[in-house]
Amino acid sequence: MQKDKYGTILVIDDNEAILTALRYCLSGTFQRIITKSSPDSVLTILNQEVVNLVLLDMNFSIGVNTGQDGLFWLRAIRKHHPELPVVLITAYADVNLAVRGLKSGASDFITKPWDNDELVRKLKDVLDAADDMATLDEMETDHIRRAIDRCHGNMKLAAEQLGITRQTLYNKMKKLEV
Amino acid sequence: MQKDKYGTILVIDDNEAILTALRYCLSGTFQRIITKSSPDSVLTILNQEVVNLVLLDMNFSIGVNTGQDGLFWLRAIRKHHPELPVVLITAYADVNLAVRGLKSGASDFITKPWDNDELVRKLKDVLDAADDMATLDEMETDHIRRAIDRCHGNMKLAAEQLGITRQTLYNKMKKLEV
């Protein structure tokens, strides 16, 4: 199911022209667009405003384009708001950087120049995915299944690693039909 | 803490020379190395053997290098063994492909030609990370925190989405010190 409007997006890029272009490109999709040319105040903003998605450029130090800045701020954001999706965007496309970004918790990785339609589609996908909030039981089932798999069927070990008794593990497996 | 030996690795690549090179490169790190030149039988193998890590090439159709084959098999493996780490490796480095691979559940994305030391280090990292099995309570705490964050503090909504009563949510928050 697609939504009409996708809430508030925070866009951070040190290039004003790009901020303008993004604002225009995203205006049809988001109810509210906050743009920032520096990531310094991002944590303050996130504590003051209700933001649903962050679109974060990766390079803010002139002449440096390793993406370290972006990774730093990505991690800072995700540390304080683990559920807030962050999409990275950079002109210096690099497989290694993309891998590190995603492993650090980014929801997607966009390269400049971007295609407007594709960008909007990706952002929508991210927000649609973020909406699926699994129930505690579903989460539990999943985790239990993984634990048993990881222990190659050794129930005692699995229960130990899960921090519950073996009997409780049997109970849950019956109840959750694992 | 580092382990001495890292169990069994399954390596899948259609180039025999690469398999030989990888076998040599990984022999010091893994107790057992299974090599396959085709991914067709991978699910059968995984049901028969205890495998701790899969290193999967992304292109198996001659002349086609979109990585679709790799993504297909990655998804097949992860569908049946969600806890088994899969590392992708490809000669056709492409940011988009890396993103899709990681979003499909790959643990890392290596480009050919690879650096032996770096490859071994990355594979070790993946296995060390896979070893951290969170306890059920830790998992729960995490999920609860996220739910509350996502509901911007609305406890009733958070409890609903978690599939528990509001009182139980309060209980858990007290017990888990959320």
Add this chain to the structure above:
DNA sequence: AAAAAAGTGTCCATTTTTTAGACACAATGC
């Protein structure tokens, strides 16, 4: 600004789940 709606924090008694410990009986390892 008043009324309606939604959310909060805390209580209760009842039902359900988890726990530690025990048991006889497979597997597995050396």
Add this chain to the structure above:
DNA sequence: GCATTGTGTCTAAAAAATGGACACTTTTTT
């Protein structure tokens, strides 16, 4: 072949979850 480790099931006691209630506060609507 014996020792260790794991399995599945059973208790009784402790702990947690449930639906429902309550007076109160905040938010939304009109």
